[in-house]
Amino acid sequence: MAAPAPSPAPSSDADVFIELRGIHKSFGKQEILSGIDLTLKHGETLCIIGPSGEGKTVTMKHIIGLIRPDSGDVFVGGMHVNKLKEREMAPIRQKVSMLFQGAALFDRMTVEENVAFPLIESGLRDKAEVKRRVLEALEAVDLAEHLDKYPTALSGGMRKRTGIARAIICRNECILYDEPNSGLDPIGSDIIDQMILRMQKRFRVTSIIVTHDMRSIFKIANRVAMLYRGKIHFLGTPDELNASPDPIVQDFINGRSDVTC
């Protein structure tokens, strides 16, 4: 009888925090990811770009275990994410938090309650400390004056900033941002970029940012990955992206389409 295949092991490089190996994912008959390999080191900021519907958010959701791959392996902080059951995910989710594209704020909670939620759920019971941390997080996104508002009373940009405050409040090792700048005015967008940079410099937070905002990429990214047709089409620094002779990359970053009037 053949011996069972050995379980895949994470990278031996201690500095590697996130590792995706050969990720394939289909929804129905549509293949979204067809072999994604990606490695991210502690404290690194990676921007994922690519046309809509190419699997950028799906890739991100694999990292935090919201989606499981059809094949391939996901490692976060040395843990094999896709082998864990839902109730065993707590250690991963203590390390990684996420900002959703639509912010995913809880409708029945105020801004303050939304931002405090992960802190309270993580076991912090000191009300004064919770309040202090909530104010600190909301000040970082310029929303400290809107504590008592419900999400329905906020603009799209304010909702997104509340979502960011909720994502950063627990000071996780890694934060995944799904289009943090979309729907924000240029000033609001810069506030978010500066906050991501601050998290990177002060707390050495590892960040993955799905974005279409090319200006942000050149401000905040250490590396850029471009997804195209289910694969990583380009991986390199922002300068390498800019200098790439690849027509697909150049068309994307310069916003050129084939459509003519």
Place this chain on the structure above:
Amino acid sequence: MDANGLLTLPGRVFFHFLSYLGQLAALAGELMIALRSGVWRLKLVAQQIVAIGYGSQGVVIVTGAFTGAVFTFQSYAKFKEFGFETTVGAVVSVALCRELGPVLAGLMVAGRVGAAMAADIGTMKVTEQVDALRVMGVHPVDYLVLPRFLAMMISMPFLVAESISFGLIASYLVTSFGYDMPSTWYLTHMIDHTNMEDLSIGMIKGFVFGMIITLISCHQGLAAENGAVGVGLGTTNAVVISSLVLLIVNFFLSILLNYVFPIGTV
């Protein structure tokens, strides 16, 4: 649909049904784990008791009262033909305790609360609030299903008791003021022929119906997809499936409980 599609249709329907039962069983399993090892959020349970128990009283009372009244009104005339009109109180009471009280309360709660559960959770699902819970290390069954389940278990027997009580009060008023039947006759027969076993059956049924409504409605919410259309479909399914399952389960539960608490022997 081609011939091949028609031939495979019964098989596909059967496997779809099996898959649905599997999903319900998986949710029930997660609920058991949450009951045993999850965190019981008592504040959420209290909020749900207000929404489910307190909020459903109006519909349950009106349903119970008018069912008791109309049942009395219809049966009195027929019973009078045989000279049994004084037994109306006993018949209405036993019927309300064993069947009408729990079933009608269950159907009304399925409509009001089941729909709200599916819509609430479904909206959270399609707007990624359920995923947000997961990202923050909170299991959706612990946070969304368990408090609703506990609140339903606590509220449902009270709602059934209210439905029965107001049905009996309405029945009494109809016989006393509508037909000039001496209240002593009505009350004596009712008390003589209604026992704790009849009430126990009503309470047990209420408890079981509460479990069915919560499980089916929360499952519809958690399975919702495709935005507002999916939430609407889940809400409709929650009410329809809960109501049908409740009526079917009621039949088998009645047979089982009649073995445990035989009618007319106490």
